[in-house]
Amino acid sequence: MIGNILGTGRRRSFDGRPRLTLYALSAIFALGVVYANIFALPDALLIGILFICGIYTLLFLTVGATMTSPDKPTIFDIVLSVSSIACGVFFYSIRGDLANHITLLYQLSADKLIFGSILLLLTIEATRRTTGPGLTVVVLIFLAYNLFGHHLPPPLGHGYIDFGSFIDTLMYTTDGVFGVPVQVAGSYVFLFVMFGCLLTHAGGAEFMFKLSAALTGRSPGGPAKIAVVSSGMYGTISGSPTSDVATTGSVTIPIMKRLGYPPRFAGAVEIAASTGGSALPPVMGSAAFILAEYTGISYRNVILAALIPAVLFYLSIFLQVHFRAVRLGMAGMDTEDSALDALRTGWVFVVPVIIIIVALLAGYTPTYVAMFATLSLVGASYLTRATRMTPRRMLEGLGETTLRMLPVAGACAAAGLVIGGLTMTGLALKASSIVLLFAGSSEFLLLVLGAIIAIIVGLGMPTPAAYILSAVLIGPAFAAAGFSLLSSNMFLLFYAILSALTPPVAVAAFAAAAIAEEDAMKIAVTAVKLAAVGFILPFFFVWNEALLANGTWLEVGVAAIGGLAAVTLLALVIESDMSWPMRAVCLAAATAMLSPYLAVAIPMLMIVLAIGIWWKRTGGLPFGIGRSARRLDVGNTSS
Structure with a gap:
């Protein structure tokens, strides 16, 4: 009942x-x-x-x-x-x-x-x-606090708020239900969801799968790699891990199971890759639009900042899949199609992606970027018979857009109620003060508390609501600690995204569980392991903002290359059977390469690259170290 x-x-x-x-x-x-x-x-x-x-x-x-x-x-x-x-x-x-x-x-x-x-x-x-x-x-709870919180003792209590003032603030201003989340949902988000729905009805999802299969399907762990690549491409547009799992997972999970992958691992690969789509440019789902509107940072700068972390996140999953496949002897798929074959029939879907990138770089607002992309998609679809947007496809695509927005709009309106209540009572500042009190002078502890709160707030919630509530509750504490606006909000966005796969709720895992026929919590635990780099990266890009493309060309270049090497080491640490002392060495080296201090990062990067070249040529590490890790052929990463 x-x-x-x-x-x-x-x-x-x-x-x-x-x-x-x-x-x-x-x-x-x-x-x-x-x-x-x-x-x-x-x-x-x-x-x-x-x-x-x-x-x-x-x-x-x-x-x-x-x-x-x-x-x-x-x-x-x-x-x-x-x-x-x-x-x-x-x-x-x-x-x-x-x-x-x-x-x-x-x-x-x-x-x-x-x-x-x-x-x-x-x-x-x-x-x-x-x-x-x-x-x-x-x-x-927040509504009750607004109306009855004046009965609580200080510091939790607040002044008396009568019902008329309560309704006035929440329903007749942009500080309540109709605040930033709803405004963004009714503009940028809606238009990009429309683009994604029309793209799917024109055959875009099928093209993404075929292209992913052609690029990665024949390599070790090919089916799992297809899930990583296709889910990422689809997820950046959909912005919904559950929708992504249902769309791409219905194809990739059964294929992985048929080729010998355990159902638990097959489902975990899919939800880890699907969840990361909300952090992957050029669209990044809906939460990125709310971040841009809430902070005043241009959307172009948001996607540039997200580029390196998103690539590193997906690279880590891809490498873990590869290393596990090599270690267990998992074969690839038998497929005759090449990337050129996929592009021969689906090249029209590349056109709107190019339009999105060009429009963003030209400085157009997300509203016009979405419309340019949609118009170019509809126009390009008529260039081939298979992709043509017939009246029926248009009707279904437009109708599905509205129907997909139902839960997003409901969540954004609810988030507006909470934000309005926080504004009326001043609870946001009180919450930040309490967090700062617990953290003391430790910036690292403050970040840990922020990550925990963002994940807890996001359990069972859509990403947009999870992010905006985290930003309102924790953002002032981060600002008081001196963290930049960009890095602190990207930090909270990443953890709001990752809450979709984090137990004990792990909403996306239930969608995968139905397809994989496996326990949702077992899938979620394995997905957390696959997404481990995603949980670590936000701490590093707060420490080193060059990972957010904020710095000189040298700083950003070293951060990007160092990040690639560091993620490779972390994937090895997770998937290989190397000794614990060797794991500690790899973790220390990865930390050094992600350091904001070039005098530390560059020498360590050169050392790691030299060892990697030696390993690829000889099949072992110099000086005989790390012998137990040789079972992984890290040189065999061709796809």
């Missing part, structure tokens, strides 16, 4: 005319969002209100109240959907008052209080249906 009340709702499946109607309405809504962002450009509060009310209208019809809800919407669902429309109509009718509204200056009128309260309840129910108990309970 309690599970039904607190759990997520059932995503309904429609067939025939109801499905066509749903997709048509969703496509019309998607076109409305495009028009609002490109041509109408109303104020941020109004566009956020209309976006959320429109999303809720469809959400309550397509997501049932519980997992046992019937296939057809119930009377209760219809009432909630109609209430969402009513709220949208009301807020649009008072758009003139909203433009001139001054928060807390006057008491809200009765109608504003009623409709604001209705929209608050709709937001809580939408959050519960789409994200489940985790975020919903957090929201309810």
